[in-house]
Amino acid sequence: LGRHVVARxxxxxxxxxxxxxxxxxxxxxxxxxxxxxxxxGCHAVVDASNANSRARDVLVDGSRRLxxxxxxxxxxxxxxxxxVGCDQVPMGYYKVKTEQERVVQDGALGxxxxxxxxxxxxxAAALSAxxxxxxxPVPRMKLQTIxxxxxxxxxxxxAEADPVRGRVLVAxxxxxxxAERSEEH
Numbered sequence: 001l002g003r004h005v006v007a008r009x010x011x012x013x014x015x016x017x018x019x020x021x022x023x024x025x026x027x028x029x030x031x032x033x034x035x036x037x038x039x040x041g042c043h044a045v046v047d048a049s050n051a052n053s054r055a056r057d058v059l060v061d062g063s064r065r066l067x068x069x070x071x072x073x074x075x076x077x078x079x080x081x082x083x084v085g086c087d088q089v090p091m092g093y094y095k096v097k098t099e100q101e102r103v104v105q106d107g108a109l110g111x112x113x114x115x116x117x118x119x120x121x122x123x124a125a126a127l128s129a130x131x132x133x134x135x136x137p138v139p140r141m142k143l144q145t146i147x148x149x150x151x152x153x154x155x156x157x158x159a160e161a162d163p164v165r166g167r168v169l170v171a172x173x174x175x176x177x178x179a180e181r182s183e184e185h
Contacts, residue, residue, distance in 0.1 A: 001081060001119070002048040004152030009159065017042065029062025030054065035069035044077040044159045045070055047104075055093055059100040067107040077163045078111045080104045081155060084144075084169055086115070110163025116151045117144045117171040146172035 006016045019027045019038045027034035029049060039045065047066060051058035063080070070078055086097040104111050154170040 001148050001152060001155070002046075004149050005046055005048060005155050005159075008152050008156035012156065012160070014160075029065060030057045032065040032069065035066060036072065039069050039073035039075060042070075042073060042075050044079060045075050046079045046081065046155055046159050048081045048155070055096045056099070059096050060103055063100050063103045067104070067109060070109055071107075076110055077159065078104060078107065078109045079155060079159050080111065080113045081151075082113050082115045082167075084115045084117045084171060105165075110165065112158050112161075112164045113167045114151075114155050114158055115167055115169050116154075117146050119146060119148045119151065144172045146170060 002018065006018055009016050017025050017038060019025045019034075021028055025034065025038035027038050029035075045066070047063065049058055049062065067078060080101065082097050082101055083094065086094040086101070089095075101113055104113060150172075151170050154168065158164075158168055
């Protein structure tokens with residue numbers, strides 16, 4: 001998602017900085033290293049960070065470090081990317097995303113949380129991975145997937161606007177079961 005957001009903001013004439021462990025602005029959310037220098041002069045920060053392992057260290061504790069560095073740098077708007085319904089799913093990663101949202105809400109900065117439904121690309125990747133084992137899981141639950149590029153457009157819109165100190169929801173145009181979706185294609 002981050003690459004798409006950067007592209008949208010650059011198309012709109014904004015100067016962007018990509019903060020990552022290996023990019024031009026090297027930062028580490030687990031330690032806070034590099035944050036002060038990377039955030040100097042920034043007006044808004046879009047936090048699209050993710051973690052497969054040590055998710056709490058990156059997303060919750062890392063958000064605390066990021067918010068503190070943003071406050072010190074004078075950042076006006078923190079945009080947190082999250083997941084629709086994360087507070088209703090009793091699974092590890094979703095619990096961590098919910099805790100990350102609380103950290104953002106409790107912070108002193110202006111903030112907006114953008115909750116998105118599952119990306120088409122992630123659903124397709126999961127199905128492709130399962131297909132390698134000749135398994136095709138077709139969820140019976142309703143899905144409302146959306147293209148990452150569409151979410152990026154919404155995140156860029158939010159980043160350009162004033163903080164709402166609330167949530168913005170972004171979802172795909174159709175609600176279908178996995179079987180209904182596969183019939184479409």
